[in-house]
Amino acid sequence: MKSLRSATRLAIAVAALGYFVDVYDLILFNVVRWESLADLGLDKDAATKTGVWLLNLQLIGMLVGGVAWGVLGDLRGRLSVLFGSIILYSVANLLNAGVGATSGPLAFMSSFDAITSYGVLRFIAGVGLAGELGAGVTLVAELTSRQGRGVAVTIIGAVGVVGAVAAGFVGELAGWRLAYAIGGVMGLALLALRVGVVESGMFTALKGSSRGLARGLLPIIRSRQLSVRLLKVVVVGMPIWFTLAVLVGLAPKIAEAMGVSPTPKPGTLVALYYGGAIFGDLASGFLSQWLKSRRRAIGFFMAGTAVGCVLVLTLGAQGAYWYGAATVVMGFFSGYWIVVITTASELFGTNVRATVTTMTPNLIRVSAVPVTILFTALEATTGDVWAAAITGGSCFVLAAFALSRLPETFGRDLDYNER
Incomplete structure (x- = not known):
């Protein structure tokens, strides 16, 4: 022992x-x-x-x-x-x-x-x-x-x-x-x-x-139920990469549109974002243990991430300092990332678990592509700030819907296979 x-x-x-x-x-x-x-x-x-x-x-x-x-x-x-x-x-x-x-x-x-x-x-x-x-x-x-x-x-x-x-x-x-x-x-x-x-x-x-017993990707491709389950987990994580790809990655562009001068440096914002995320990872993980619920912890931190985004697009207009301060808040609540990955590992059987748990974070990262495409398509007609708001709002609505359709996985026995 x-x-x-x-x-x-x-x-x-x-x-x-x-x-x-x-x-x-x-x-x-x-x-x-x-x-x-x-x-x-x-x-x-x-x-x-x-x-x-x-x-x-x-x-x-x-x-x-x-x-x-x-x-x-x-x-x-x-x-x-x-x-x-x-x-x-x-x-x-x-x-x-x-x-x-x-x-x-x-x-x-x-x-x-x-x-x-x-x-x-x-x-x-x-x-x-x-x-x-x-x-x-x-x-x-x-x-x-x-x-x-x-x-x-x-x-x-x-x-x-x-x-x-x-x-x-x-x-x-x-x-x-x-x-x-x-x-x-x-x-x-x-x-x-x-x-x-x-x-x-x-x-x-x-x-x-x-x-x-089939293992790896084949059972997921064959089963619509497994494929949809994987898609739901990925969508739940999409708001995290919206914050990184748009509100942090395109910060100089968005801040300039809000009249901020000088604009915040992306490198500084990355450090602030991940500085918050260190504590957010710990807080979200321990909250899920205390609540005995992955879904409720994700929901709480997802809502906090949405508040952080609103702060970036409103309070951030007061200057680079406030944009950075709001980024710390946004980074903290985006720490639910690790609970999403934990949920992915608990949602699937042993014969496909490594495939799903490895694909999930990478598919969430790739979700930055359609997110930035939507932002780019909107900015010409709505302006940068509203393009960010509409894109982010869409991500959060989809993520909240996907989360509502996921089962609770806390305490689940993982010793089973997908048939």
């Missing part, structure tokens, strides 16, 4: 540190992209277009990885994803540090076109980054008790979000090459810790008695 508890604690620590590195690497590109592209000789216009192209490549990589790692986790085990994903994105980030380098240990990278190499490596990194959170949450959810599951996953989420803050500081202070190298080294160092992690007992039992 004692060894089992030790194994569970190790799994939580490894998953939490892995998510820290994952978020660090995920956010780092947004922090250093302007500096890195300028260093590679691109002017502002070229850097803008190339930056979007690189970001899209990383996003496509995460889409591919979200499916691939999820299926692998259900077919080969949760540990295979924890090892494979971190190796992939760690090596990609180490090589990213050498893009266009003419000296040093990575000078061989100068043999390749710098921008093309950058794009290939962002795609590969995206594939790797897609697997970390889903595999970690799935493994920990299956190793912990029904009562302790929410606390364990909350710890993973809170530690992971600190990685975003670290990326902001390291990216600003260390320079882009060293920042990428640090991310790669941190990831490879974690491999030593992962050697002692045990596989989920539920998956081991499934593997030994699953003859004729």
